[in-house]
Amino acid sequence: MADVLSQxxxxxxxxxxxxGNSAEPEVNAKVEKKAETEEIKYSKYDFYSPRKFTxxxxxxxxxxxxxxxxxxxxxxxxxxxxxxxITVMEVQExxxxxxxNSLNENDTVTLVDATIQDHNKALVPLMIYTTPGLVIxxxxxMLGGGEEVVKVKxxxxxxxxxxxxxxxxxxxxVQALKDGFANYLNMEFAIQRIEENPSMIQDVGLDxxxxxxxxxxDVAGLAVERIRICMPGTLLETMFQVIDSRKHIARGYxxxxxxxxxxxxxxxxxxxxxxxxxxxxxxxxxIYHLKVGDIIDMNKAKDKDVKLFIxxxxxxxxxxxxxxxxxxxxxxxxxxxxEEEAENGGGGDPDPEAIMxxxxxxxxx
Numbered sequence: 001m002a003d004v005l006s007q008x009x010x011x012x013x014x015x016x017x018x019x020g021n022s023a024e025p026e027v028n029a030k031v032e033k034k035a036e037t038e039e040i041k042y043s044k045y046d047f048y049s050p051r052k053f054t055x056x057x058x059x060x061x062x063x064x065x066x067x068x069x070x071x072x073x074x075x076x077x078x079x080x081x082x083x084x085x086i087t088v089m090e091v092q093e094x095x096x097x098x099x100x101n102s103l104n105e106n107d108t109v110t111l112v113d114a115t116i117q118d119h120n121k122a123l124v125p126l127m128i129y130t131t132p133g134l135v136i137x138x139x140x141x142m143l144g145g146g147e148e149v150v151k152v153k154x155x156x157x158x159x160x161x162x163x164x165x166x167x168x169x170x171x172x173x174v175q176a177l178k179d180g181f182a183n184y185l186n187m188e189f190a191i192q193r194i195e196e197n198p199s200m201i202q203d204v205g206l207d208x209x210x211x212x213x214x215x216x217x218d219v220a221g222l223a224v225e226r227i228r229i230c231m232p233g234t235l236l237e238t239m240f241q242v243i244d245s246r247k248h249i250a251r252g253y254x255x256x257x258x259x260x261x262x263x264x265x266x267x268x269x270x271x272x273x274x275x276x277x278x279x280x281x282x283x284x285x286x287i288y289h290l291k292v293g294d295i296i297d298m299n300k301a302k303d304k305d306v307k308l309f310i311x312x313x314x315x316x317x318x319x320x321x322x323x324x325x326x327x328x329x330x331x332x333x334x335x336x337x338x339e340e341e342a343e344n345g346g347g348g349d350p351d352p353e354a355i356m357x358x359x360x361x362x363x364x365x
Contacts, residue, residue, distance in 0.1 A: 051093055052209045052233060057240055060184065062091045065213050065229070068180030075172055080141045085218040086227070092214075097206040099230045103129060103198040104155035108163075110170050110194050111203070112177070114235060116242055117186040123238060124203055125192050127230040128173060132156035134217055134225035139165045149222040157196075167194060173227070184243050209233035274309045275329050277320070305332065 065088050073086040103109065111125040136150045139162060158166055170191065177189045195201055204210065215227040278298040306329055308316040318331040 053093055053211070053236065053240070057236075058091055058093065058211070060240075060243070061211055061213070061231075061236075062088065064180050064184065065091060065215070067183065068176060069215055071176045071179050072173055075176060076138070079172065080138045082138065082141055083220045087216050087218075089214040089216045090212075092212050094210060094212045095206070096204045096208045096210045096230070096232070099127075099210060099212050099228070100198055100201075100206070102228070105197060105199065106155040106157045107198055108158060108166065108194060108196050109198050109201065110174070111192040111201070112174050113190050113192045114177075115188045115190075116238065117188075119238070119242060121238065123235050124232040126232065126235060127201070128170065129198075129228045129230075130170070130173070131217075131225040131227075132158070133223055134219065134227075135166055135169060136162070137219060137223070137225075138169050142169075147220070149219050151223060163194070167191070170194075185239060187239075204230075204232050211236055271310050275320070276307045276309060276314075277304075 069086045069088050073084060076082060076084050076086070107129060110128045112128060113125050114123050116123070132152045132154075133150060135158075136152055136156070140146075140148075140150055142165060174189050174191055178187060181187045210233055211231045213229040213231070215229070217225040217227060219225060278300040280296060280298055282296065303319070305317040306320050307314045308318060308329060308331065314335055316331045316335060317333045318329040321328055321330060
């Protein structure tokens with residue numbers, strides 16, 4: 001089967017065939033070499049360690065951390081006044097030793113406890129690592145530094161003061177995890193401890209399946225930092241089980257079974273009720289010169305019906321009066337019932353009711 005050449009390769013061949021071109025052998029060699037190197041690359045699959053989670057599960061995790069990346073981007077930009085753009089580079093299922101091997105001995109890793117609402121089982125903590133350049137840059141901004149970006153070497157060891165400030169910075173990243181998972185789970189996250197030597201972490205076995213989330217942090221277009229998150233497989237299994245169980249419940253959810261509960265909650269809801277005697281248009285200059293004792297003509301008699309509005313919709317009409325030393329309106333008609341009667345061809349008059357209006361809720365204009 002013949003190789004398919006690109007347009008640039010065809011142009012190079014045509015150019016080499018022109019008379020007087022002494023570089024013909026060299027051009028042909030380059031074209032052949034380029035054609036050989038253009039091969040389709042496939043990701044390698046290790047059959048000795050098969051994948052534990054399906055693509056759908058990993059898509060859920062990707063969606064969670066894309067939401068998380070947007071949240072921490074706005075938080076870092078607002079709190080630390082640093083222009084950053086945080087995006088998800090990859091969400092991959094790996095073995096724990098691959099995460100540990102990517103760290104240096106002096107790197108600082110934060111262990112975070114995760115708890116799921118209505119789930120009492122103890123869960124293995126997840127781990128967060130941020131490159132020192134990002135942390136030191138944020139510390140500089142916290143201490144009143146300029147807009148420059150601080151660059152440090154890999155394996156940078158924090159001082160005691162920097163460690164204390166590092167805990168405060170990482171707390172913002174940990175708190176945002178709750179909002180990232182909010183679309184799927186109601187979870188709480190809290191810092192368990194800060195480990196300054198990743199090799200000392202024994203909570204996860206080296207061969208255990210984990211999900212490694214790599215976030216790219218573009219700091220003001222001047223530096224590129226990383227945030228690496230490791231979620232143990234046992235934690236992911238519990239999370240996905242809860243998500244799947246809630247999906248099954250949602251499929252069998254019947255609104256009729258919860259009708260009384262829904263109506264009971266609606267009955268207890270509060271709505272603003274406004275009485276309107278009439279409307280009038282007044283110039284702004286007249287309003288500016290209003291004094292105590294001035295009278296505004298509403299073009300309506302005082303004994304005329306008053307409309308009662310719920311929100312912006314007129315529902316009732318009634319007479320104004322006083323009830324227990326409070327301004328009150330006695331309801332005479334339901335406007336929406338009149339509309340129904342007009343459509344259905346008649347009906348009885350409703351019983352009058354009295355509704356109390358607090359003085360601050362009264363609206364005459």
